[in-house]
Structures are given as structure tokens and as C-alpha cells.
Amino acid sequence: MRIDVFTIFPALVRAGAGESLLGKAQERGLLDVRVHDLREHTTDVHRSVDDSPFGGGAGMVMTPAPVFAAVEAADPPRPLFLLGPGGRRLDQALARELAAGPGFSLLCGRYEGVDDRIATHLCDGELSIGDYVLAGGESAALVVLEAVGRLVPGVMGNQASADEESFADGLLEHPQYTRPAEFRGHDVPEVLRSGDHGRIARWRRAMALARTIERRPDLVAARGGLTDEEVALLASELGLPYPPASPTGTGPESLQT
Ligand code: JF5
Numbered sequence: 001m002r003i004d005v006f007t008i009f010p011a012l013v014r015a016g017a018g019e020s021l022l023g024k025a026q027e028r029g030l031l032d033v034r035v036h037d038l039r040e041h042t043t044d045v046h047r048s049v050d051d052s053p054f055g056g057g058a059g060m061v062m063t064p065a066p067v068f069a070a071v072e073a074a075d076p077p078r079p080l081f082l083l084g085p086g087g088r089r090l091d092q093a094l095a096r097e098l099a100a101g102p103g104f105s106l107l108c109g110r111y112e113g114v115d116d117r118i119a120t121h122l123c124d125g126e127l128s129i130g131d132y133v134l135a136g137g138e139s140a141a142l143v144v145l146e147a148v149g150r151l152v153p154g155v156m157g158n159q160a161s162a163d164e165e166s167f168a169d170g171l172l173e174h175p176q177y178t179r180p181a182e183f184r185g186h187d188v189p190e191v192l193r194s195g196d197h198g199r200i201a202r203w204r205r206a207m208a209l210a211r212t213i214e215r216r217p218d219l220v221a222a223r224g225g226l227t228d229e230e231v232a233l234l235a236s237e238l239g240l241p242y243p244p245a246s247p248t249g250t251g252p253e254s255l256q257t
Pocket of ligand 1: 110
């Protein structure tokens with residue numbers, strides 16, 4: 001899979017993409033990340049990639065010529081996405097879609113934005129990693145690379161498929177423990193040291209359900225609530241009711257003055 005990234009900070013993107021899992025995947029020939037320096041396609045002595053906005057206002061706008069030239073010289077895999085908070089939000093489903101294809105490209109914006117003709121006449125769409133503003137798209141590009149790269153077939157082996165399976169299930173992970181069995185007076189739950197693998201599996205599943213209900217009720221709603229079997233498991237393993245008892249003072253009575 002080939003992923004091209006266009007940026008004015010190529011060293012930052014190369015450093016982030018060259019380490020750990022993504023670096024290994026490139027060494028193994030599974031992933032081909034190509035980083036392009038937009039400044040190599042400037043024509044003035046100052047190597048300018050930005051200019052002041054037509055109509056006035058503060059800040060600078062990324063100018064179209066170097067960006068078009070860089071993309072045309074690279075002939076990168078499409079779609080080409082502009083990173084920015086206005087695009088489709090990256091989630092696990094989108095990461096899976098991107099990992100299933102032959103490749104795509106990312107353009108990192110900077111300054112107050114990019115000349116709109118870049119978005120309209122060069123890019124194929126916009127991609128967001130969340131509802132916050134960054135100084136530039138580089139860290140967002142690294143997020144996309146890591147989320148997608150680990151799903152490329154062969155990159156991770158069993159661990160990725162196991163993680164994927166549990167996330168596809170729509171639940172958070174159960175808690176994990178390692179040695180020591182007791183740390184500063186806090187014990188590892190007895191069930192995990194029992195050696196009873198059936199009991200351990202039921203407890204883990206119940207804990208994943210309980211945690212998701214407590215911390216991410218939106219994820220529970222998105223998967224359509226719990227099955228009867230899951231409600232029964234929560235009750236038998238952890239003694240928890242479902243739906244959960246709401247905290248006192250949050251019901252309709254609290255609206256009375
Ligand atoms: C960017 C102009 C893009 O801020 C972001 C971003 C937030 N969520 N996802 C991406 O991208 C950087 C900065 C300025 C365009």
C-alpha cells in the first residue's frame with residue numbers, strides 16, 4: 001500500500017512514520033510512505049508557500065502553485081485528502097476502508113488555511129481527526145498513518161485482528177493485569193489467577209460490558225443495546241442491573257423547583 005504525504009515539515013512526518021510499527025512495515029515492503037516537501041516546488045528565492053489573504057485579514061494562506069506542482073510531480077495515489085476539521089471524521093470504520101484499498105494521499109495544511117482552489121480543484125475530499133484546531137495537518141497525518149497502517153494486511157499479524165474483533169464488537173477492552181499479583185495493597189482479581197478459562201472469559205466479557213456502559217454509553221447505544229444473554233452475564237458475574245440505575249438527583253424530579 002502506498003501513502004503519499006505533502007507537507008512543509010517533511011522531517012516531522014518522516015520521523016513519525018519511520019519509527020515503530022510503521023517503520024517496520026516499510027522495511028518489510030508492506031507499506032510505501034512517500035513524504036513530499038512542498039518547498040521543493042516553490043519558484044521564488046524565499047521558497048514561499050503562503051501569502052496574505054485576498055479581502056484582508058490576519059494570517060497567511062497556503063498558495064496554490066507549489067501544492068499543485070508537488071502533487072503533479074508525484075502523481076500520488078488517489079483519493080487525495082486535505083486534513084482539516086471540516087472533513088469526514090476518522091473512525092475505525094474509515095481506517096478499515098482506507099486500509100482495504102491500494103493507497104491514498106494526504107495534504108497537510110498550515111497557517112490560517114489553504115487557498116480554496118486547492119481543496120476544490122486538486123483534492124478529492126477532506127479528512128478530520130476530530131473537532132479541534134491544530135496548527136497544521138502534520139500530526140493529523142501521523143494519526144491517519146498509524147490507524148490505517150496497522151490494519152494493512154501483514155503489518156501486525158494476530159494482535160491487530162484480535163483488537164479489531166473486540167472493537168468491531170463495539171465494546172471497550174476488559175482490564176488487564178500483569179505481575180506482581182499484589183502491588184501496594186491492590187490485588188489482581190482472583191478469577192484471573194484461578195486457571196479456569198471459562199470463568200475468566202465470562203468475567204472479561206462482563207467487565208468489558210460494564211466498562212462500556214459506565215464510560216461510553218454512546219457506544220452501547222450505537223450497537224443497539226445489550227442482548228438478553230449479555231444482560232444475564234452482567235447480573236450473574238458482577239451483580240449489575242441493566243439498564244444501569246441512574247445516579248440520584250439526575251431524574252425528572254431534579255427539574256422541580
Ligand atoms: C489544519 C488549516 C488544516 O486542524 C486540523 C485538523 C483538526 N482535525 N483534523 C484535522 O488540521 C490542520 C490547520 C489549518 C487546515
